[in-house]
Amino acid sequence: MPIANSKKRRGTALLESIIAIGVILTGVVGTLVLLNTSINLGRANQDRIVAQNLAREGLELAYSLRNSASMRKVDDPKTNWYKYLHSEVLKSSNPESYLRNYNLGEVTGGVCKQRSLIENTATRTTENNDQSFDGSAFTYGPGVTPEAALACDLDAFVNYLFETGWGPPPACMGAPTDITRGQYCDASGAYCMTEGPTDCDYNGEGGADIIDVTYLVNQFYLNTFQFGFGYPTLAGASGKVNGKLDFYSTLTADGTTGIYPQDPIWLDTRAQVYTDNAETTYVQNLSNITGYKQTKYYRVVSMQAICRGTKSVPTLQTVELVIDADNAFNCFDYISANNGSGEVAEDWDLDSISHVGVLVSSEVRWPTPTSSTKARYQEFLYDWISI
Amino acid sequence: MTGFPSKRHTQGFTLIEVLVAVAVFSITTVMAVNLFIIFVQQQRRTLNQQELQNDARSVMEQVAKDVREGSIDYEYYATAPLTTQKKLFSELSSQAGNDDCLVLRNAVNEQILYRLNNEIVERLVLTTPVTSAGCSSFTDWEKISPDILEVVNFTFTIAPTEDPFAAQAAQVCGTTTAPIIIPSDASCRWGTICLDPADSTCINERGGTCYCYPQKYGDVAPLHPRVTFSFKMSRTSNQQTISQTFQTTVASRLFKNLDRLNSYVP
Numbered sequence: 209m210p211i212a213n214s215k216k217r218r219g220t221a222l223l224e225s226i227i228a229i230g231v232i233l234t235g236v237v238g239t240l241v242l243l244n245t246s247i248n249l250g251r252a253n254q255d256r257i258v259a260q261n262l263a264r265e266g267l268e269l270a271y272s273l274r275n276s277a278s279m280r281k282v283d284d285p286k287t288n289w290y291k292y293l294h295s296e297v298l299k300s301s302n303p304e305s306y307l308r309n310y311n312l313g314e315v316t317g318g319v320c321k322q323r324s325l326i327e328n329t330a331t332r333t334t335e336n337n338d339q340s341f342d343g344s345a346f347t348y349g350p351g352v353t354p355e356a357a358l359a360c361d362l363d364a365f366v367n368y369l370f371e372t373g374w375g376p377p378p379a380c381m382g383a384p385t386d387i388t389r390g391q392y393c394d395a396s397g398a399y400c401m402t403e404g405p406t407d408c409d410y411n412g413e414g415g416a417d418i419i420d421v422t423y424l425v426n427q428f429y430l431n432t433f434q435f436g437f438g439y440p441t442l443a444g445a446s447g448k449v450n451g452k453l454d455f456y457s458t459l460t461a462d463g464t465t466g467i468y469p470q471d472p473i474w475l476d477t478r479a480q481v482y483t484d485n486a487e488t489t490y491v492q493n494l495s496n497i498t499g500y501k502q503t504k505y506y507r508v509v510s511m512q513a514i515c516r517g518t519k520s521v522p523t524l525q526t527v528e529l530v531i532d533a534d535n536a537f538n539c540f541d542y543i544s545a546n547n548g549s550g551e552v553a554e555d556w557d558l559d560s561i562s563h564v565g566v567l568v569s570s571e572v573r574w575p576t577p578t579s580s581t582k583a584r585y586q587e588f589l590y591d592w593i594s595i
Numbered sequence: 596m597t598g599f600p601s602k603r604h605t606q607g608f609t610l611i612e613v614l615v616a617v618a619v620f621s622i623t624t625v626m627a628v629n630l631f632i633i634f635v636q637q638q639r640r641t642l643n644q645q646e647l648q649n650d651a652r653s654v655m656e657q658v659a660k661d662v663r664e665g666s667i668d669y670e671y672y673a674t675a676p677l678t679t680q681k682k683l684f685s686e687l688s689s690q691a692g693n694d695d696c697l698v699l700r701n702a703v704n705e706q707i708l709y710r711l712n713n714e715i716v717e718r719l720v721l722t723t724p725v726t727s728a729g730c731s732s733f734t735d736w737e738k739i740s741p742d743i744l745e746v747v748n749f750t751f752t753i754a755p756t757e758d759p760f761a762a763q764a765a766q767v768c769g770t771t772t773a774p775i776i777i778p779s780d781a782s783c784r785w786g787t788i789c790l791d792p793a794d795s796t797c798i799n800e801r802g803g804t805c806y807c808y809p810q811k812y813g814d815v816a817p818l819h820p821r822v823t824f825s826f827k828m829s830r831t832s833n834q835q836t837i838s839q840t841f842q843t844t845v846a847s848r849l850f851k852n853l854d855r856l857n858s859y860v861p
Contacts, residue, residue, distance in 0.1 A: 242630070257839065487840055
């Protein structure tokens with residue numbers, strides 16, 4: 209009978225033990241790493257959600273700037289929109305013009321003489337108020353002729369054209385030949401208009417019609433847009449203003465102006481996001497950070513100009529360009545300086561250049577034990593009408 | 596037959612061997628089970644987090660939509676009965692009867708109110724705006740956050756703090772014959788001047804009197820209304836509670852300075 213030889217009972221060799229322990233350790237360590245990674249990833253997910261929210265919020269800054277720009281005049285940001293509206297668009301020198309109504313033109317002897325919105329300059333009373341803009345019934349009183357009350361009343365004009373048969377047409381529409389459509393009479397019937405000018409042909413195509421209302425309203429919008437959508441003054445130096453908000457204003461690589469480093473932006477304390485002690489509100493750029501605590505997040509929002517224009521060679525076509533972030537924010541300056549070379553390879557027609565939008569990038573970075581992670585949003589934002 | 600296995604082979608394991616084997620096996624099993632549990636927990640946590648995010652996003656979108664399509668109800672905040680605690684920067688209290696609300700006004704002049712009530716966000720639409728009473732006096736609020744979501748905190752900040760669209764009465768700043776007063780910041784604030792620097796005449800003149808328009812923007816420059824709001828929300832599922840702060844800023848897309856015309860667009 210075979211007996212197990214002594215060799216078989218000798219136990220494990222050192223090498224075998226090391227291998228066995230090695231295998232076991234690899235398994236154990238692998239498992240622990242897996243565990244650790246899983247927990248870290250879970251945590252990282254939460255960080256990422258916060259970062260993405262902050263990045264998303266950064267985009268809204270550009271919306272806010274764009275919308276706020278509608279409240280100042282493009283070529284003179286210090287002019288307030290209300291003054292501009294009344295003194296330039298509505299052609300009023302009356303400091304209280306915001307209390308007043310506007311006619312489609314100026315009435316002289318029942319004739320609608322001008323094709324723009326003219327303030328009703330008489331002191332506003334219930335008698336003479338022509339109610340151009342508030343839709344209520346017109347009235348007139350001593351010293352105000354029915355023509356003046358009726359003529360060029362925007363409300364009456366719109367009503368006449370869109371709701372034919374409802375209400376009297378304004379004097380500038382001419383005398384009504386069709387009596388059933390509404391005679392120009394006052395409430396007592398004592399005064400009826402028999403004739404009137406035909407001067408509501410705002411687009412000059414030979415008669416007053418529905419297109420004239422649209423034309424007039426569009427004209428108003430056109431004028432108003434001169435006031436709209438300028439861009440805010442972005443900080444910078446040496447004429448190299450770009451859209452990187454004001455983070456560049458103090459930081460330079462070598463302490464001099466003109467060289468703007470990319471990376472130190474992330475070291476700028478203004479890029480850091482803070483939170484209040486209850487951890488309910490995230491804030492950035494606090495001048496006084498007492499009572500707030502640092503978070504791990506840094507946020508930078510940048511804007512690049514989107515320019516549009518035409519080129520005539522070889523054929524007339526539209527061209528669009530997003531200016532590089534480190535270059536100028538002004539479309540005309542940049543394209544006219546670089547036309548035909550580099551990024552502006554196409555030969556643009558210089559008088560066609562317009563600044564139609566901004567490319568907004570909002571980036572949030574935060575350090576992790578091993579690296580830096582980021583969440584980034586980009587959005588093309590149009591209706592940015594300015595030079 | 597060649598015979599039975601040797602006696603040695605039928606001996607079985609020694610106690611030590613069994614102990615070691617069981618110990619190794621137990622450790623491995625415990626670790627595996629533990630790992631499994633942690634993974635499952637982690638997965639549930641992720642699921643819970645996702646649900647939390649979904650719910651939070653839904654609530655935030657609702658508020659954001661109202662801000663975007665409307666504007667701040669500055670009238671409500673300007674009218675402050677003594678009994679109310681209306682604020683433009685506010686942490687909404689969860690207590691009943693509190694007057695801290697986020698009050699918006701939409702394009703058709705309806706008032707939209709948000710409040711926090713017992714950890715639930717509630718919304719109310721008033722077709723006839725009320726500015727003389729605090730929001731605690733209204734009833735029929737609609738819940739917009741699910742019951743499972745605990746909204747621990749709801750704060751908002753409105754900027755600018757004064758209505759940028761408010762028409763300001765013009766201020767007298769001298770006459771065309773008398774020396775023109777350059778308005779102080781108090782009478783005509785940022786952005787307004789009395790005298791045209793180009794030709795030293797009045798910017799706005801009527802009947803020999805010069806006028807300037809004060810601006811009450813409350814900030815350095817004219818700003819379109821915007822609201823920053825944040826929610827601290829927590830959600831409990833499978834005995835796991837996740838708490839997170841969600842914040843966003845929304846600028847109003849309503850251009851009220853064109854309002855007079857807007858209502859006449861054909």
